[in-house]
Amino acid sequence: MKLLKVKDYNEMTDILLQYFSNQVKRKSDSVLSFTTGATTKRFLTGFADIINAGLDISHCTFLNLDEYVGEREMPYSVYSFMHTYLYNRIDRKPKNIFGLDAQAPDRDEELKRYEFILQRYKRDIQLLGLGTNGHIGANEPGTPFDSKLFVADSCISTKEATKKLFHLKDNEVPSQMYTMGFREIMAADCIILAASGKSKAEAVKKVVEGDVTEDVPASILKKHGNSIFIIDEAAGSLLKER
Ligand code: GLP
Numbered sequence: 736m737k738l739l740k741v742k743d744y745n746e747m748t749d750i751l752l753q754y755f756s757n758q759v760k761r762k763s764d765s766v767l768s769f770t771t772g773a774t775t776k777r778f779l780t781g782f783a784d785i786i787n788a789g790l791d792i793s794h795c796t797f798l799n800l801d802e803y804v805g806e807r808e809m810p811y812s813v814y815s816f817m818h819t820y821l822y823n824r825i826d827r828k829p830k831n832i833f834g835l836d837a838q839a840p841d842r843d844e845e846l847k848r849y850e851f852i853l854q855r856y857k858r859d860i861q862l863l864g865l866g867t868n869g870h871i872g873a874n875e876p877g878t879p880f881d882s883k884l885f886v887a888d889s890c891i892s893t894k895e896a897t898k899k900l901f902h903l904k905d906n907e908v909p910s911q912m913y914t915m916g917f918r919e920i921m922a923a924d925c926i927i928l929a930a931s932g933k934s935k936a937e938a939v940k941k942v943v944e945g946d947v948t949e950d951v952p953a954s955i956l957k958k959h960g961n962s963i964f965i966i967d968e969a970a971g972s973l974l975k976e977r
Pocket of ligand 1: 770771772773774775800801863864865866871872873893896900912
């Protein structure tokens with residue numbers, strides 16, 4: 736895993752934008768898989784600006800890592816987030832947009848449908864955010880490293896983070912997510928994990944300095960041949976070597 740230490744959120748966003756833009760310029764039919772959340776919000780709007788300025792994504796496929804179980808258009812859903820910060824902002828659309836369906840009537844069928852899409856469209860880049868407990872997607876601590884696309888129960892710290900980010904009341908906080916498992920995450924050609932801010936500092940330390948263990952889900956990325964971990968100064972503030 737390559738470590739990329741940057742100053743702050745803005746620099747992290749700029750680097751993410753460079754990676755994604757260069758990927759599309761290099762390969763016009765790139766398959767790009769996004770994640771939602773505070774970490775990637777400005778990246779998504781920035782990517783929309785770059786697309787509107789002429790980056791040709793017409794042959795690309797865009798998809799997502801995970802999705803809450805519930806109503807498709809809830810303010811916190813991945814569907815709403817992606818539309819608000821990327822899809823509704825771009826004048827040209829990628830060839831394909833895929834996502835998990837929050838309100839699919841049959842969960843098993845939905846998992847099968849998405850698994851098929853992931854097999855058909857090999858991802859060039861998988862973007863990931865880091866949970867304060869080290870989770871990636873909704874693979875919480877303790878999830879077996881051989882996990883496959885599944886519906887996960889969210890930990891308390893994850894629910895708290897969602898509650899805060901979307902200003903939800905207790906009874907509005909979603910508790911389950913469809914998520915790629917470690918198997919699908921690790922199948923991407925390149926994985927970019929991004930962490931910004933002090934709240935991520937402990938998790939960053941465990942990932943960077945600790946062992947590869949199911950207790951720290953993101954630590955598995957150290958086993959991937961082409962993974963990049965972008966850390967800003969606040970997120971890296973507990974590292975021995977800064
Ligand atoms: C959430 C989501 C992830 C996200 C991560 C980081 O729980 N399941 O998709 O990447 O945690 O979120 P944030 O960037 O808001 O810290």
